[in-house]
Amino acid sequence: MSEPPPKPPLPVAPSGTSELPLAGAAPAPPPERADAARNRARILAAAERLFSERDPASVTMDDIAKAAGVGRGTLYRRYPDRATIARALLDEHERALQEKLLRGAPPLGPGEPGAPAPSPAERLAAFYEEMTLLLEAHLPLALGAETGATRFTTGAYAFWHAHVTHLLRTSPHPTPHPLPDQLLAPLSPELFRHQREQGVSRERIAEGLGGLARGVLGA
């Protein structure tokens, strides 16, 4: 059998980075054709619209292709499945939060050296607050990005995990700590949707998470 080429080299940024043609993008070797760029923009726009219009789980690859006005082959060329598309869209918004966690103002960020540092409990509570805002704004995307246990394998999840791990390490509290995954579990999009559908407000959800943060990392 003749060795089939492993796959055409896709001009797609490595998983976890932006896919949108934003200013300042690195000039990669194969500089992407114009029609390809146009179609990718169409696909992402159509997908985002479909995800928010109906239950994200019911959106098929076929729907997206039709709504974007491209063929199935074109769609599959870049995105192997629905979840990848949703994640590409989500990444944009998540990156903004990641920036704020690393270098933003306290209590979300670490604060200036010299100034009084925010407590880990406060930082975790602030992180929870921001995540509920993000979920409220982009729940359809967050739901569309989930296919089974893919949640734990994304670059974004690894980032949140590292952040919480850091907060736990810098906490002076002596009791045996929960595991980072256990503190991230209440941020599951599925759970958020369930709570909202039960009539729980975003504010109440964030408040509960704040209680969690302070209980675990000290008042």
Added chain:
Amino acid sequence: MSEPPPKPPLPVAPSGTSELPLAGAAPAPPPERADAARNRARILAAAERLFSERDPASVTMDDIAKAAGVGRGTLYRRYPDRATIARALLDEHERALQEKLLRGAPPLGPGEPGAPAPSPAERLAAFYEEMTLLLEAHLPLALGAETGATRFTTGAYAFWHAHVTHLLRTSPHPTPHPLPDQLLAPLSPELFRHQREQGVSRERIAEGLGGLARGVLGA
């Protein structure tokens, strides 16, 4: 169009109760035919085996029917989907834990009136411990029972929710409490599998949950 009969009246116990032909079963009006009972036992046995042999998500209704030696129609007559079968099997084990929570010995149960009552924090930690044991023993079933957000709509989940709500209410702690759903989130089967696959032991998971319980409900 002629009115089709809504559906043949299935001799199936209401959702959330045992489906296994155990001694002491209530003598319901239509006392179930012998061949039907035999086939149901076959179906459940085959399903349990398949779930534990491979990834529960990959087991199809067809697989179960073939393994049980029955036709598709027979299978669908009782169980509309895979999740229902898995839940029927899980119910058995969950009911045992529910019994212990209501009437078992402390710290899992409430304790005898008159005797010193276990603290809510201890009871929550004990509940967490038992749940990790249950997940460890029956993870394939727990995973098979999940299809999207069905987790929150089962009778079992409602029970855990009520239990945690009760513990939160009886806790003397003044801080704003987390919501019950948020304390149940770390028990997600998907998360448990992820942690185990990462090499985290069941004991370590339970320990982390214990820290969570004591942090939130007071040392």
Added chain:
DNA sequence: GCCGAACTGGACACGCTGTCCACTTACTTC
């Protein structure tokens, strides 16, 4: 303007779902 390569889009085969209905089997009644 020409040529190679990337890109495109629809046809195709496959697997799973859920329904339907003609046949079979078990329990009841006489």
Added chain:
DNA sequence: GAAGTAAGTGGACAGCGTGTCCAGTTCGGC
């Protein structure tokens, strides 16, 4: 013990979504 009746059975069927494949098209460099 035989006949009647309704529950139970199982496989065929249509529909849907997925992922692949390839002949035709379009782009961008020369």
